[in-house]
Amino acid sequence: VTGSTISLVSSGDGGSSFEFSRDLVEPTLVEGDWNQAYCYGFDTGVDAEDDDYILLLYNGRDGWKHAVETVGASRIRRDVFNIND
Numbered sequence: 001v002t003g004s005t006i007s008l009v010s011s012g013d014g015g016s017s018f019e020f021s022r023d024l025v026e027p028t029l030v031e032g033d034w035n036q037a038y039c040y041g042f043d044t045g046v047d048a049e050d051d052d053y054i055l056l057l058y059n060g061r062d063g064w065k066h067a068v069e070t071v072g073a074s075r076i077r078r079d080v081f082n083i084n085d
Helices: none
Strands: 006-010 019-025 038-046 053-061 069-077
Touching: 006 038, 019 053, 019 069
Parallel strands: none
Antiparallel strands: 006 019, 038 053, 053 069
16 A cells, blocks of 8 residues: 655755654555545645635545545644744
């Protein structure tokens, strides 16, 4: 069984090396869930109703073989990303 997770990585040196920070969105591994197997292909934007949050739009798959792909959205607090505007 394989899967994919959207994770946050950071670089203290401008991009020469990276350090894993945390998982943001991961498969549930629960049979029948729309994002059971994979979470991937994301895009981000600021939540128009509350700029303290970032919207993370991503693809999820409900299995591995003959699976259905669905688009999901998650709201994540900006401070998770250490964004200072």
